[in-house]
Amino acid sequence: MSAPRRRFVCAVHPLAIAAALAANLAGAAWAQQPAVTDTSSATTTDQVVAPKALDSVTVSGARESASTRLQLTPRETPQSVSTVTRAQIERQSLTSIDSVLRNVNGIAVSFYDTQRPLYYARGFQITDFQTDGLPSYSSSTNQEFDTALYERIDIVRGANGIQTGVGVPSATINMIRKRPQREFAASVALTAGSWSLYRGELDINAPLNSDGSVRSRLVVAPQKKESFRDRYSEDKTALLAAVEADIGTATLVSVGYQRQSNDPKAPIWGTIPRFATTGAPIDLPISTSFSPSWTRWERTSGTLYATLDHQINDDWSLKAALNHTEGDTFRLSTYGYGATTAKAPFINPVTGAGTTLYAAVNGSSEKQDTVDAYLSGKFDLGGRKHDLVVGMSSTRTATRTDGYTSVAGWSYVIPNIYTWDGNAPAPTYSKTGAWRTQITQQTGLFASARWRLADPLSVLTGLRLTDWHRHSDTYGTTGAYAGRSAIQDENRKVTPFIGAVYDITPTLSAYASYARIFNPQNYKDRNNNPLSPVIGSNAEAGLKAELFERRIQAHFAVFQTKQDNFGVRDSAITTPLPDGTLPYVAVNGTKSTGFELEFAGMATRQWRVSAGLTRAKVTRAPTDLIYANMPDYLLQLGTDYQLSGTLAPLSVGGNLTWQSAIEGFNIPHPSGTVTVKQSPKAILNLRASWQFNPKLSATLAVNNVTNQKYWANLDYGNYADPRNLSVTLRAKF
DSSP states (O other), X not given: OOOOOOOOOOOOOOOOHHHHHHHOXXXXXXXXXXXXXXXXXXXXOOOTTSOOXXXXXXXXXXXXXXXXXXXXXXXXXXXXXXXXXXXXXXXTTOOBHHHHHTTSTTEEEEEEETTEEEEEETTEEOOEEEETTEEOOOTTTGGGOBGGGEEEEEEEESOOHHHHSBSOSSEEEEEEEOOOOSSOEEEEXXXXXXXXXXXXXXXXXXXXXXXXXXXXXXXXXXXXXXXXXXXXXXXXEEEEEEEEEEETTTEEEEEEEEEEEEEEESOOOSOOOXXXXXXXXXXXXXTOOOOOTTOEEEEEEEEEEEEEEEEOSSSOEEEEEEEEEEEEEEEEEEEEESSSTTSOOOBOTTTOOOEEEEEEEEEEEEEEEEEEEEEEEEEEETTEEEEEEEEEEEEEEEEEEEEEOOXXXXXXXXXXXXXXXXXXXXXXXXXXEEEEEEEEEEEEEEEEEEEEEETTEEEEEEEEEEEEEEEEEEEOTTSOEEEEEEEEEEEEEEEEEEEEEEEEETTEEEEEEEEEEEEOOOOBOTTSOBOOOEEEEEEEEEEEEEETTTTEEEEEEEEEEEEESEEEEOTTOOSOOTTSOOOEEEEOOEEEEXXXXXXXXXXXXXXXXXXXXXXEEEEOOTTOOOXXXXXXXXXXXXXXXXXXXXXXXEEEEEEEEEEOOEEEEEEEETTEEEEEEEOOEEEEEEEEXXXXXXXXXXXXXXXXXXXXXXXXXXXXXXXXXXXXXXXXXXXEO
């Protein structure tokens, strides 16, 4: 049995722009949270004989907000936002979005199994992944997005209803693609590491004419790896090809194609048993897997995109983007149960018996079309100049799920888990010819503004008006249309934002903000009536400062994040509804309250430091089973130091992540169910780089240095990665 995953997909239906203008007094704000402004990706090391400043810490200019699209600097943003730059990605050998998010303050990382990672912020699961501000295909698995294609990753914590429309008040992950540049540049990176990891990255930027007004970029990143888990391996390839052109002096157009394929063999699906038949912990080897070599979980997606950026005059600009994405997934997997699928597996500590495998097969494809356009600029009112963004976005997602013959009759009893070599007869299956298509459409009109009420005070307002629709069409084995079901409509849903920023001094600001978001849910109550959408909100207040001659960026915030009308199983009713589903009941009061403290920058010219502490106390309904475990406290420390003298080519660094104890509830046990607890833990990662010359470097990265064996998840138990290392050789041309 897989853990329940709630999937939230945005979609589309046009409204009138006049409605958004009339409904909005405009604006909200985001910008990157400056762990440190990182510009080393655009520069090379100076002479090897001299110490090198790790990176510049000059605060960059305003950048388009991930939540309001206003041009804002970090201190002008009344939200908690972090940015992971290209330089940080390369310095820390962060090759996937998973490794990136493990280094972001306030984000707790877990997973169900190898292909289903889980990311939480402020107690709620992160479901909103974007590329250049538009929805990304993930097929509910986040697809291990490869970082080779991206210039930076922006993370805004809390509700992001202005840009997202539909979602969860946790965080938005916005991956910013690499873009063509005017001058030729190229780089290549080769990586080898634990468990037969072999990876390459090729990045070529080439102008296509003499002045660079037409330019191109090609990024290719193939990767192969095995695992500490028995039989598991994965091939992954990421590709980006783009052409960009200046049309006159005021217009820029670009077209590109992005593709990623993941092809894992013998992926883990399900949990690893915690207890023996005696009731004592069984402590199975970390390599334990219930997946024969013929199991797999293939995922591929490709996006064709085009953008237009036109500067109308000194104050106003127009931006538009089109995306067409197609994705496919196929899974043939096995799950370890006890004697039946209603019983958990408990291992006999003497014979190794106690596990029976059952199989599942499914496949789907998805097409997603997005159009996004907005005007941004400045206007005069009351003797002051204010900022305004007005736009629309529309997304249509069609997901086709194919029917397969049942494999419910297939099972295999593992005779001894300690000696089992993974051999098991494969089930037979085929497509039935039937399929189901789910159509999700969302259209939103949005506006946001910054009102400069006084020299030290700005108020930011924003509003989105959203229409959302979803239905499913069913087709029989002959291809004949069999009917429409699960029709849901949410019209003219309003999601507001309001914030204020007050400059106490030129380097210290106080802020406060409130944002809402909504999320439709496909549940019905005991009277067979659909539940209303979940309403999410985030309120926060804090301080942002630039310390020590603006070398250190600091941020402190207190927050309360809530979800009301959240659907959970109605335990008082066991009789199915007419459609065969069980009833749900809406509950209020699911909330997270806490604080975030973060600072980062250059303590000296050669020494980079960062630290983040998050406290999030989550209150849930007893029936709100999320199959994940969140610590109350999460501490993240990082450092990098560039040596001098004869060791000037060497830089050393590391990251330490500590979390408080976590608890897992209703864990299967031979006596029934129990609560289990994992003690506080700290995971240490270390790295060292040697700069042979300005264009050639080598980096050694070691993760989980102390080789701790621990559970990545308690309610849905699986082991986390043990110690592993990689060596990367990077050359620039």
